[in-house]
Amino acid sequence: MSFAPGSSNGRTPPFGGGYPGSSPGPGAKLAILKGLFLKMTVEDYLKSQKVNSSKTEPQTADREFLDKNGPEAFIYRCLMSKKFRKWKVGEDYVKELKESIHYAVTKHLPINTTYFFGGYKLWSFETSPEVDWAEFFNICYMLKYITLIVQAYEPGVIMTYWAAHPSIMKRQSNIPEKDCLIYRQSFNKLLGEFLEHLPGNIKLELRSFAELYPNEKEYLDELEPFIDKVKQEYKDWPEERKKKREATSNLNLQWQGAEDWKRLNENEKQEKIKMGPIAHDGYCRLSRVHEAIRGLGKVDLSATPLPKYNSIPIGTTSNSVAKFWTGFGVLEKRGDGYIDRILSPKQFEQIKNQDHEVVKSDLIPLKNFKEIWVYPGELSFS
Numbered sequence: 001m002s003f004a005p006g007s008s009n010g011r012t013p014p015f016g017g018g019y020p021g022s023s024p025g026p027g028a029k030l031a032i033l034k035g036l037f038l039k040m041t042v043e044d045y046l047k048s049q050k051v052n053s054s055k056t057e058p059q060t061a062d063r064e065f066l067d068k069n070g071p072e073a074f075i076y077r078c079l080m081s082k083k084f085r086k087w088k089v090g091e092d093y094v095k096e097l098k099e100s101i102h103y104a105v106t107k108h109l110p111i112n113t114t115y116f117f118g119g120y121k122l123w124s125f126e127t128s129p130e131v132d133w134a135e136f137f138n139i140c141y142m143l144k145y146i147t148l149i150v151q152a153y154e155p156g157v158i159m160t161y162w163a164a165h166p167s168i169m170k171r172q173s174n175i176p177e178k179d180c181l182i183y184r185q186s187f188n189k190l191l192g193e194f195l196e197h198l199p200g201n202i203k204l205e206l207r208s209f210a211e212l213y214p215n216e217k218e219y220l221d222e223l224e225p226f227i228d229k230v231k232q233e234y235k236d237w238p239e240e241r242k243k244k245r246e247a248t249s250n251l252n253l254q255w256q257g258a259e260d261w262k263r264l265n266e267n268e269k270q271e272k273i274k275m276g277p278i279a280h281d282g283y284c285r286l287s288r289v290h291e292a293i294r295g296l297g298k299v300d301l302s303a304t305p306l307p308k309y310n311s312i313p314i315g316t317t318s319n320s321v322a323k324f325w326t327g328f329g330v331l332e333k334r335g336d337g338y339i340d341r342i343l344s345p346k347q348f349e350q351i352k353n354q355d356h357e358v359v360k361s362d363l364i365p366l367k368n369f370k371e372i373w374v375y376p377g378e379l380s381f382s
Contacts, residue, residue: 042359053143090309103296114293119163122326123254129179130186132368133329137340156201172279174257212288227282249276330373
């Protein structure tokens with residue numbers, strides 16, 4: 001098997017070739033990039049990310065490894081690359097991952113990467129409830145993550161973002177279900193902005209776990225026992241774990257959201273904070289949620305490590321681990337280039353009043369993409 005980049009029309013020219021009007025060869029690209037690098041504007045950079053994130057060139061070492069070891073080993077190598085992976089992966093999941101890759105390759109099926117996330121924009125950001133540059137940067141990063149795979153493996157990759165059921169976000173964080181819907185609509189529009197630039201063997205999709213449970217009674221009948229079970233387990237959680245999880249819950253809680261929780265007394269508010277991680281962990285045990293993100297042919301990705309290290313924790317950009325749905329996207333200007341950053345709420349509060357440039361953009365026709373904040377040099381956080 002050799003590298004063969006796909007095209008947006010589904011045909012696959014041999015590596016090194018192309019169609020009329022396609023991008024230039026490596027030498028010409030290098031000359032163009034050198035010229036752009038010296039005069040690249042913010043808009044040039046953002047457009048390049050949108051257009052070229054799925055077009056990374058394979059290196060000689062990539063070709064040699066593929067030819068020597070075959071597609072399964074090559075796909076595994078790409079997925080576990082330390083260029084993207086931020087933490088270790090548990091031995092059990094390494095075994096599961098290899099079995100998943102073997103299944104897909106044997107059946108000649110696409111590799112299905114799955115990314116389970118909240119499916120909302122944190123209410124405290126002015127960009128809420130729609131997507132912003134954080135989601136844009138994450139999509140670019142994910143495309144870079146899979147680009148060598150799709151060039152070497154003709155069935156390609158299905159990239160699935162799995163959004164949580166809106167009802168659990170209402171229960172967990174008091175987020176209005178209509179805000180989750182608005183978020184998903186804007187996310188789908190953002191994904192659509194990338195489609196014309198992708199090879200034919202990449203499929204980008206956003207799905208909601210709500211579609212897996214069209215029958216509400218069936219959904220609740222499975223969910224409630226899990227939540228009750230986690231309530232009992234919570235009593236035995238180490239205090240440090242409780243403190244950490246409740247701090248995250250408090251950050252996400254929209255006190256004036258689907259219901260008015262501001263009127264609650266302090267004891268009632270503390271109960272709401274405590275219920276956040278309980279509802280979350282109970283929901284994660286649902287059978288159809290588990291089946292959607294794991295199993296043969298699927299690759300479970302996460303921003304940070306899961307408790308059992310049973311995912312590939314790749315962060316959200318090459319320089320960020322803050323979750324994109326609870327984060328804010330900015331650029332750092334370093335020398336003549338730019339670096340994507342997704343800031344957590346705490347990081348954003350630390351640097352929001354530091355000197356920065358607000359640069360206009362017309363790249364993406366959504367309300368939160370009319371401008372982007374650009375900071376001079378590398379950001380530092382205490």
